[in-house]
Amino acid sequence: MNLTRRSFLASAAATAAPAPRRPNILLILADDMGFSDTGCYGSEISTPNLDRLAGQGVRFTQFYNCARCCPSRASLLTGLYPHHAGIGHMVDRAGPAPGYVNDLSPRSRTIAEVLRASGYQTGMTGKWHVTPVNDSQRNWPMQRGFDRYYGIIHGAADYYNPVTLKRGNDPAEPGGPDFFLTDAIGDNGVQFLDEFKKKDDPFFLYAAFTAPHWPLHARAEDIRKYESRYRDGWDALREQRHQRQLGMGMLSRRWDLSARDAGVPAWSDAPNRSWEMRRMAVYAAMVEQLDRNIGRLLDRLRQNGQEDNTLVMFMADNGGCAEEIRAGWTGRHIPKGTRDGRHVQIGNNPSVMPGPDDTYQSYGLNWANASNTPFRLYKHWVHEGGISTPLIARWPSRFRPSTKFIDTPSHFIDVMATCVDASRASYPGGDVIPMQGHSLLPSFEGRATAERSLYWEHEGNCAVRRGPWKLVRKHPGDWELYNMETDRTELHNLAASKPHLVGEMSASWSKWATDVGVLPWQVVDKQMTNR
Secondary structure: OOOOHHHHHHHHHHHOOOOOOOOEEEEEEEOOOOOOOOHHHOOOOOOHHHHHHHHHOEEEEEEEOOOOHHHHHHHHHHOOOOOOOOOOOOOOEEOOOOOOOOOOOOOOOOHHHHHHHOOOEEEEEEEOOOOOOOOOOOOOHHHOOOOEEEEEOOOOOOOOOOOOEEEOOEEOOOOOOOOOHHHHHHHHHHHHHHHHOOOOOOEEEEEEOOOOOOOOEOOHHHHHOOOOOOOOHHHHHHHHHHHHHHHOOOOOOOOOOOOOOOOOOOHHHOOOHHHHHHHHHHHHHHHHHHHHHHHHHHHHHHHOOOOOOEEEEEEEOOOOOOOOOOOOOOOOOOOOEOOOOOEOEEOOOOOOOOEOOOEEOOOHHHHHHHHOOOOOOOOOOOOHHHHEEEEEEEOOOOOOOOOOEEOOOEEOHHHHHHHHHHHOOOOOOOOOOOOOOOOOHHHHOOOOOOOOEEEEEEOOEEEEEEOOEEEEEOOOOOOEEEEOOOOOOOOOOOOOOOHHHHHHHHHHHHHHHHHHOOOOHHHHHHHOEEO
16 A cells, blocks of 8 residues: 555554653652761661662762752742742841742742643642741742642741641641651651542652751650760761761762861760760651651552652752750740640750750751761851752663762752653743753763853852862852862862962852842841841
8 A cells, every 4th residue: 555655654653652651750858957867878877768769769979959948948849049039048037129038939930830730730748938927828839839738838847746737728736646747747748649649640749858957856766776876976977977978989089078167076075975965866866757757658659559650859958957056046936835735945955855845956066067977067058068968869660770879960950850851841931930950860861961050149158060160158258169079078278279260150150149139148138127
């Protein structure tokens, strides 16, 4: 039989293989967790579920967040740098427009909005923290693309008695006497997965856990496991984690371990060592409980027959947190009493052991220094300790990892582009600000990617990363220059010997800052008002 060209093409199209089924996407975020706090990144803490995920997928060694909760979450959700998303600082303070309105910009779109428009089911469980807590719900999850929501709108909460707890747009109350927020976030994530299974449409689930953000709260049986684990202190812990990282091939042996922070005493000189051990024991218990609930989500994917075609990504919103809680602290997130009416002891008091519901403490500078091994500095700053996060990715039906580790510098802005690429969704045009990241799928699949520059600013702390070079400044200090190939721990400042490179990269940073709406921190700080 003779076929015309037109009929041949029509016949070929009719018999072509159908497009592969679009993947489900599970995006998991930890809160205030340091670079080395999971087993697969060097920790002694038991994280078998994340370790298994890493073994089945890939780990990024140079993945970056935006140094602090609100800016990181805004960037993650929208694929924009924080100032372009409207959140150059924290949502409890209103500053100059447009970069410091500190409420999610109407010119941004969330991953949930973009994917829902392309036919995805969407759900979120956990911490929102990209809009102020007030009478307006216009930027709450249900108004920004999510079909289902359970969690807290505010940025921190007592794990036994959380504030701003919502189901959808409605207030929610903690459950029975055994209620614990990490478990409740996991419970609702599992429930949403079961609801998604009832339809053929793919889903996007954003599980934004609050752990291990302070306060130091954990169940007694989880703390017990770590009671004596930290008797050798933070100096030994940093060395042990560093050796594990080197042994697994995650770090270059050219990178020296950063010195103990100048504000941290040697363990042998530390006062209140029993209390210090307890602080880290509770923190470790929180990380293990986080991992346990992540495991429940991963197990339910497998039980529902959805593991193979689900892209899972795990990361953290900033580096370990050095904040020390003081007795005089007040705020929406700090309770006056327990659910049964007992007084809550606020502050890092060495005479009070943290963990129970009548305490409210943090693990502080000393242990945050260990969490961020091998780097220096913390949440708030844009040196490596403040912005380096694990990224674990797995998608069995799409890529089988050819390597354990991916060294390509990448950023939270890339998550939106990755989700759009994987889902074959259309990102909107018009007045919506274009995506600023690149899809990570080529990196997942072991393909080469083009070099680009990445940028940061938070509270006057600034950085630009281009290829092997990083220019960084701790406000109000001078620019520092580091070669990330030979000195990722930022110990050998080359700014004085390479002034032309400093000038070139600082000019690039200044142009970016103008484009996205960064203002001098001293100007912003004076103009911001508390909400």
